[in-house]
Amino acid sequence: MSVPHLTTALSGPLLELERRILESQSEIEHWFRNQWQEYTPPFYGSVDLRNAGYKLAPVDMNLYPGGFNNLNPEFHPLAVQAAMSALESFCPDAKRLLLIPENHTRNQFYLQNVAALAKILRQAGLKVRIGTLNPEITEPTVFELANGSGIVLEPLVRKGDRIGLADFDPCVVLLNNDLSAGVPAILQGIAQTLLPPLHAGWYTRRKTAHFAEYDRVVDEFARLIGIDPWVINPYFARVGGLDFQAREGEDRLAAAVDEMLAKIRAKYAEHGIDQTPFVIVKADAGTYGMGIMSVKSGEELLGLNRKARNKMSVIKEGLQVHDVIVQEGVPTFEQIDDAIAEPVVYMLDRFVIGGFYRVHTERGIDENLNAPGAHFVPLAFAQALSTPDCDGSPDCTANRFYAYGVVARLALLAAAHELETTAPEVAVAIAV
């Protein structure tokens, strides 16, 4: 796979951040080692990063990552090794793993992701089969993949407090389904180890809870290496009780946006950044780039037309949006062939295992690239993110990826805090 050509408009300031990260590498790794003694990383995760040159920050953290098919196959062994570590940590005695994917059986890319993930887990030494919640799958069904291979989806079977397939009783269950609509009855109260835990699902998880933990993680990290936490942390605020269809709360939302724009403007002045501030408004729960707006003033949110209101009010599974996160917009200055690109970093256990660029030819530097129907071109990183240097100079390609890996792991650590903070004292069964 070829090396993507990257251009960074503001290389100076980012080199400064990278230099701090590189100089502090042994302190950083030592700090992470200690953190992972205290906090258990999620089984896996992916982090969307934005690199503005003056700022390198996570804008989303996914605990049910798709896109394993987009990773550079050359780094596959890294993923297998990390999966072995995760298995030792969560379920050393496991032999059989049941993978439960999303119900998108018509999405060829998603199915390829499932196949790639299953391959990693098989190569880590598990018997892996795929059980689907999709009620349309009533018997083992082969789905053909573009590469000529196929995967078999099978209907789930519940027996007492165990979930499995008709002839397969797994030791551990791995969800690649984000539970946006709640925990299906068939998954409630099962005896097997379930990864990630149910409360990582978007039916209850909130982006603002994640970024509140990220604030804490970054404050400590920023002190460690002596940086302004803002250069790796986007401002955020939560606005609740909204009803876009009924135009309820628009004014509060607009005020929150203007307040954040003022804060960003002040930071831009402090750091001498000549940019127009913008914020992203998105559903506090959920993924898939639905319910997302990029705005440059609160006024834009007043008197939204019906189309815009519809777009903001509904996310995956037809759920209504009542709470949003207002997040500082971080422009991306990375480009591949004149198209805007943002890095996505993948982790298994506490290890960075790869990543790719999400590329959009028709979107601006201040827009969300993870949009439904968007044309995006996955590109693999040229270097593994765990190896910080090539010749030691901070402007070489590998170093930028090391910095990405550090920031992504900060988000992973925040997710570990988040899952601990939000864990129900007793697993509460939530009927759907």
Next chain:
Amino acid sequence: MSVPHLTTALSGPLLELERRILESQSEIEHWFRNQWQEYTPPFYGSVDLRNAGYKLAPVDMNLYPGGFNNLNPEFHPLAVQAAMSALESFCPDAKRLLLIPENHTRNQFYLQNVAALAKILRQAGLKVRIGTLNPEITEPTVFELANGSGIVLEPLVRKGDRIGLADFDPCVVLLNNDLSAGVPAILQGIAQTLLPPLHAGWYTRRKTAHFAEYDRVVDEFARLIGIDPWVINPYFARVGGLDFQAREGEDRLAAAVDEMLAKIRAKYAEHGIDQTPFVIVKADAGTYGMGIMSVKSGEELLGLNRKARNKMSVIKEGLQVHDVIVQEGVPTFEQIDDAIAEPVVYMLDRFVIGGFYRVHTERGIDENLNAPGAHFVPLAFAQALSTPDCDGSPDCTANRFYAYGVVARLALLAAAHELETTAPEVAVAIAV
């Protein structure tokens, strides 16, 4: 790095062994996971394998591996990730590591190995410096490497119960020096974590102790996957109290050799193998391919000429050989460009991180390739050893490497048993 072209004369039977290993992959990985819960793997190790087609077996296990410079740079991230795991296991709080190499400062290849190892450890997030036992190094000294870079060796400084450099107090000390001549006074009774432990040194370690543990490991493993243990285990015997110069014990050694040849002949008959049995006689302690003979009858050991006696009687550091291991010879049927090749597999923590082929153009299939002054051509494996399949067929290249990785890990597990069995109850200081 290009893919080495390999020819295997007897592909049939090895495919059978590989097929068993592949079919049992999830049992094997599950078994290893459980073993590593009970036994701590050594920090690192390398295993010399011989592949005879009908038999794939380790012939040596090195706990102070050199040759990190020979590993495929593409797998470097795997080594970094494994080093991170090892650090978490042995010394999570470590920030500074002191690496103590062999004294071969005139061996360019060895210095490149030290540089490659230091790079892995630095990229795992440690401050790494190199302290030498070599009395000729009395101040920090730069050694230039063929790739244009250099490494700095510095004199060791002992302060109370801590070892370090003049301005460097390490948390952990990693030996890449096999202590053939004993534990130098400066290393005795130090407070820091020392890896591997002192009793892994060749001043006290015995090959026969390792292979006795390997016997136990393989017996359990062979039952697990239903194979004759012999197909992955060479016979061995110990003969002690020898004095080659004084011709003492020649008769006992010859008898042990003939007894083993008879056992091998019986196994060859049982498995229908049309080969001439041979055995390797080598020093029970020590490395570097010194003190090694390949013989096809006990008679060859009677009345050795002076040159042969000299060769057998002295190993590294001028030590006298009194005890030998008589080991079943496993012919190698792997060839690269008509030269004989044997795989060497490298491990860090419990992970296979790579390997290479030791190649010899002027030696036969029944000779030792790790000989001083030998012309040998390191070649990297084309695939990481942790990933067992390509398209799932057992005769594809990646699968052979998976089998190599499994057998190498069995030797690593035997080394873990061995270090536990041989650990002194109280660390005994051994003066030199």
